[in-house]
Amino acid sequence: MREIVLQTKKLSKRYKNFTALDSVDMTVYRGDIYGFIGRNGAGKTTIMKIITGLAEASGGEFEIFSKKGAEASAEKRRMGCLIENPSFFGNLTAYQNLKYYAIQKGIVDMGQIDNALSLVQLSDVKDKKFRKFSLGMKQRLGIALALLDNPDLIILDEPINGLDPLGISELRNTFKRLNQEFGITIIISSHILSELYLVANRFFFIEKGRMLKEITKEELDLECMRCLVVKTDNTRHCATILEEMGITNYKVINTGELRIYGEPIKPETLNKTLINHSINISGIFESGISLEDYFKSLIGGEAQV
Numbered sequence: 031m032r033e034i035v036l037q038t039k040k041l042s043k044r045y046k047n048f049t050a051l052d053s054v055d056m057t058v059y060r061g062d063i064y065g066f067i068g069r070n071g072a073g074k075t076t077i078m079k080i081i082t083g084l085a086e087a088s089g090g091e092f093e094i095f096s097k098k099g100a101e102a103s104a105e106k107r108r109m110g111c112l113i114e115n116p117s118f119f120g121n122l123t124a125y126q127n128l129k130y131y132a133i134q135k136g137i138v139d140m141g142q143i144d145n146a147l148s149l150v151q152l153s154d155v156k157d158k159k160f161r162k163f164s165l166g167m168k169q170r171l172g173i174a175l176a177l178l179d180n181p182d183l184i185i186l187d188e189p190i191n192g193l194d195p196l197g198i199s200e201l202r203n204t205f206k207r208l209n210q211e212f213g214i215t216i217i218i219s220s221h222i223l224s225e226l227y228l229v230a231n232r233f234f235f236i237e238k239g240r241m242l243k244e245i246t247k248e249e250l251d252l253e254c255m256r257c258l259v260v261k262t263d264n265t266r267h268c269a270t271i272l273e274e275m276g277i278t279n280y281k282v283i284n285t286g287e288l289r290i291y292g293e294p295i296k297p298e299t300l301n302k303t304l305i306n307h308s309i310n311i312s313g314i315f316e317s318g319i320s321l322e323d324y325f326k327s328l329i330g331g332e333a334q335v
Contacts, residue, residue, distance in 0.1 A: 065230030110176030166197030256318030
């Protein structure tokens with residue numbers, strides 16, 4: 031059974047007459063790159079602020095490394111975050127900026143600075159002044175700050191915002207390296223599904239403070255893949271007939287829906303065969319959508335992906 035790193039239960043946040051979070055349940059496992067997907071103002075940052083202690087919840091609870099309440103505070107040492115852009119000093123070097131924050135954090139071993147810079151591949155420019163950094167380098171220095179305490183979990187709010195394609199690609203490689211080579215669990219928020227799709231293995235969709243869906247990458251692929259959807263009140267019998275027809279690439283979605291992938295069969299032909307076997311069919315149609323359309327279908331409006 032996979033270890034749960036972070037779990038929320040009915041997490042809520044209200045500001046007078048405005049509900050920023052409405053009973054959110056989510057689960058992050060060790061080793062995840064967990065993608066928060068939602069439009070600006072959907073509630074992504076609010077969740078992150080509550081988890082990191084920058085804001086208090088109005089209701090519900092959360093656990094970090096199986097600890098909650100006062101006990102969770104001690105576990106926050108195992109967590110790094112980049113939620114609001116840190117105030118780096120333009121005339122100080124990358125190393126000097128991190129040393130300033132290391133002292134603020136009470137870190138004694140200054141070797142952790144070099145380690146953090148190495149993890150985000152900034153060792154070669156550690157003596158370069160911050161004001162001369164590109165936007166991508168500034169973002170990586172922010173991630174280095176989140177890594178100063180050698181955390182098991184890092185939380186990053188919109189880290190690719192404003193970056194050009196090259197900067198996004200560099201950060202994407204950084205995320206994969208931190209996760210795959212060093213075993214760091216990562217939570218990343220964005221409103222750009224197509225970018226998170228390239229790095230995340232699980233996704234959490236949120237709109238107007240409410241959770242829409244929590245889904246794995248494999249499940250997302252199935253949701254978007256071109257397929258033939260069969261609506262019936264007897265998926266078990268339907269599956270048996272499909273096997274007899276030599277159709278094996280299918281998936282039973284629920285008690286009323288079955289999806290067929292990559293099979294060269296026309297809807298009308300399948301419909302006739304199933305009816306001849308006394309299977310009640312309420313619908314057969316082709317389906318499959320892009321990531322953009324999937325996001326739009328969830329939030330019920332326009333989205334940038």
